[in-house]
Amino acid sequence: MKPIVEIDLLTLGVSLLLLLFPLYIFYRYKISLIKEMGVSVVRMFVQLLLVGFYLQWIFDLNNPLVNIVWITMMLLVGAGTTVQRTGLSFGRFFLPLFVANTLTVIVIFVFLRLFVFDRQTAWDARYMIPIIGMLLGNALNSSIIGIEKYLKARKAYRDFFDFVRIQTGRPNLASRPFIREAIQQTISPLLAGISVTGLISLPGMMTGQILGGSAPTVAIRYQILILVTIFAGTTLILYLSLLAIQYTLNRRLYKE
Structure with missing residues (x-):
């Protein structure tokens, strides 16, 4: 079996470019979700990174x-x-x-x-x-x-x-x-x-x-x-x- 492919932070950041598709749709049809999407994605990104570090500590402590x-x-x-x-x-x-x-x-x-x-x-x-x-x-x-x-x-x-x-x-x-x-x-x-x-x-x-x-x-x-x-x-x-x-x-x- 091939080794696990690691996803570094730069690659993870590049993946956020996929959000350009919903961003264009929201802008094109004047759907008032652009700000909400931005806030939600930022919160998700920060929360998961923090939870990841915290869970690693919890798993190590066990x-x-x-x-x-x-x-x-x-x-x-x-x-x-x-x-x-x-x-x-x-x-x-x-x-x-x-x-x-x-x-x-x-x-x-x-x-x-x-x-x-x-x-x-x-x-x-x-x-x-x-x-x-x-x-x-x-x-x-x-x-x-x-x-x-x-x-x-x-x-x-x-x-x-x-x-x-x-x-x-x-x-x-x-x-x-x-x-x-x-x-x-x-x-x-x-x-x-x-x-x-x-x-x-x-x-x-x-x-x-x-x-x-x-x-x-x-x-x-x-x-x-x-x-x-x-x-x-x-x-x-x-x-x-x-x-x-x-x-x-x-x-x-x-x-x-």
């Missing part, structure tokens, strides 16, 4: 306590971003969403520890942080989309919700159809993407491992594990997040 602190930071940022992007009240919804994310991470980690990795590997920063990071990163987008759909449906069908709630005295039962639709509409595109994996697209982790020198068969096995983990974790985070929001919104109704 301390379970440090790993847990880093993952806790990811959970805090993820819950805060979800609250911000969905327009929810930070004071009321941050803690429930943080708990939903944390419970999912614990469940997934315990499962991987019991059935996939041995004790030493499960706590290894090279495995623990990337896997949980990919899970939380993918779940973040799905949670935002699912929560927005739930809130819009609850607002659009407010009369239906009030009717069922008054007739049954159970606000959670009245909002169950909204949870079902939010999950179905959010998870369905994920299943569509999984069904064509390997035919239309090669996942990023698998491609990265192959470029990094791993055998394709090894990369494929890891990619299957990651896809299953991300899908199961994303579904669980979305479900628990919707339950948390439902409980928070309906709690005052039970007191009426």
Whole structure:
């Protein structure tokens, strides 16, 4: 197998010339995304470089306590971003969403520890942080989309919700159809993407491992594990997040 091709900073900088294509399109059609694109790319570039140095330190240290602190930071940022992007009240919804994310991470980690990795590997920063990071990163987008759909449906069908709630005295039962639709509409595109994996697209982790020198068969096995983990974790985070929001919104109704 050929040695890994190193990408130096100059080559990486030259690759940014590809951004001239979207830049021209935005300018040609007066799409107000040029400034946002510039800020986003600069932030991505700086953040990834800093995270790269920091992760190298974490991997070299490989301390379970440090790993847990880093993952806790990811959970805090993820819950805060979800609250911000969905327009929810930070004071009321941050803690429930943080708990939903944390419970999912614990469940997934315990499962991987019991059935996939041995004790030493499960706590290894090279495995623990990337896997949980990919899970939380993918779940973040799905949670935002699912929560927005739930809130819009609850607002659009407010009369239906009030009717069922008054007739049954159970606000959670009245909002169950909204949870079902939010999950179905959010998870369905994920299943569509999984069904064509390997035919239309090669996942990023698998491609990265192959470029990094791993055998394709090894990369494929890891990619299957990651896809299953991300899908199961994303579904669980979305479900628990919707339950948390439902409980928070309906709690005052039970007191009426």
